[in-house]
Amino acid sequence: MSRIKAVIFDFDGTILDTETAWYEAFREAYLEHEVELTLEMYGQCIGTSLHVFDPYAYIVEKKGLDAQQFRQDVHARHDKKMDQERIRPGVLAYLEEAARLGLRIGLASSSKRSWIDKYLSQLGVGYYFEAIRTAEDVSMVKPHPELYELAMRDLGVQPAEALAIEDSPNGARAAVAAGMHVIVTPNPVTRALIFDGEPRVFGSLAELSLAELIESLA
Template sequence: MIKALIFDFDGTIIDTETAWYITFRDAYKTHGVDLTLEQYSQCLGTSLHSFNPYTHLKTHHNLPIDLEEFKQLVQQQHTEMMIKERVRPGILQLLETAKSQGLKIGLASSSERSWIDKFVKLHGIENYFECYCTADTVKKVKPDPELYLQALEKLGVEASEAIAIEDSPNGARAAVAAGIPTVVIKNDITNQLPFSEGHHTIESLTNYDLEKLAELVQQKVHSS
């Protein structure tokens, strides 16, 4: 029986990731450097440890750029792009249904809490989540399962009693590693990336209510 939903944030609830890639890609172009999606994907859904797009031009291409100025420019352009962005299709309905049926709802994100708060408050969805597990609350972010294991503990449920909602390869790996039945809803960027196995992929939540999601993951469990 499903007792909880645990959501990723960036790219899953709101597609911040497509805007980030476009912003960095365009910023790199002004310096004559091609930022491929394959290269940028190293920091999707995880920390900037493997690839830091803010410092890469200076550390790997030896370009004489002002890092603080570059960071401010990129963040300003991303903010402008995000003005038009809305909660992804089907998310609000799923949140409302889960809440009305008494399910516990958690959030497990590799981002910092301050970043998440800005958007959940803007879109009025902050009160749906009973716990916020973020980069501030763990030692290791995705693809390490710590964020999801922490969310399970805070919500007081077993892995088999939850469904994880993800969008990225690193996020899916983390949820699956935590033993949670996982549903991936790819966005424009992650749709172009290779994923490992162990999860179920759907195109959109618009055709999946809570009951259908539960049936989907149960089918996955029985077919494993």
Template sequence: MIKALIFDFDGTILDTESQEYQALKEIFEEHGCELPLDVWGKCIGTANVFDPYEYLEEQYKQPIKHDELREKRMKRSHSLILEQEALPGVVAYLEAAKELGLKIGLASSSTRSWVTGHLERIGLLHYFETIKTADDVDEVKPNPALYLEAAQALGVKSEEAVAFEDSVNGAKAAKAAGMFCVAIPNPVTRHMNFDGTDLVLESLAQKELSDLLHSLNN
């Protein structure tokens, strides 16, 4: 019996990842270079070990000013993200979960200030009984620690929770934690292979929560 929903944040609740990619893509294009999705996509949903400025410098074959480009990217992506609202179906799922008496948590590889700041801005912070972020664990996704911590804080067993994810790294974390996992790929993760998940949706608006729970519980 499913007792809890645990959401990823970036790309699942708010489309921050497309905006981050767009900002970087513009910088690469200004230098006559390209940042392929399959290269950038590998770091989505986990600690970012990929340095796009080193990658750009390798392509550009000339020194670039990393700090200046980093600041430019941050300003551009931030302005794009501030234009975004919750992704389709998210609010409906949160409301439906409340009506069904389900516990609601969040597990994100981002920092707490990033997650709670945006949740407050879009008016969704109050829905979450627990929020676990990079600030709470030694290793982020694909390590299952974030999901295990969230389940424990909600007082449910892993097998009693459904995780909602947009990235392969996140899906691996949820499944390693022993949870059901529903993938909702965003524009920068749609090329990825989500075969290990229990269900793949184009958006949460595609299927009502009650129908989803019925299919997973049977």
């Protein structure tokens, strides 16, 4: 049996698919101003901050738009789309199984804590997480490994004892840089992006149990 002692989840796109809704919201808003937002462009900011590509600033500068109004438009579109979203398949089963197996459970996200808390409350799964690390806790978000490093420190585990569950190239890079085991469960948007190396990819966590996955890592 593998020595896995902790499972650390990414949030956006992994636990709840907020990423597809963001891309669709931005793409629709861009098209209203006759600008195409390609997935190649938008993919640069998935799983990280907006320092590489800022989808707000790009079109505001390109078209001379009112920044606040454009932001409000995109957020309204995203909120409407998120009304239809549910926790991704297999996630709840993994949380329950991890708890049953006595594994430590953490969360490491490049998003802000208020964003994470909002959705964890709505999903009713916040109590599973012993450690939550977000953008406010680090100087650099993913793909830098600091978020995962802090979460592992909080849980008292070494990299070889921790499994990261990710959905994006930037997130997977962070987990690899932290020395962890990592699997990827892409969503409809991140499925089209290019991942470094050959990570283990699953359509969803419903494809195999956590115990089976851990056994395969041995």
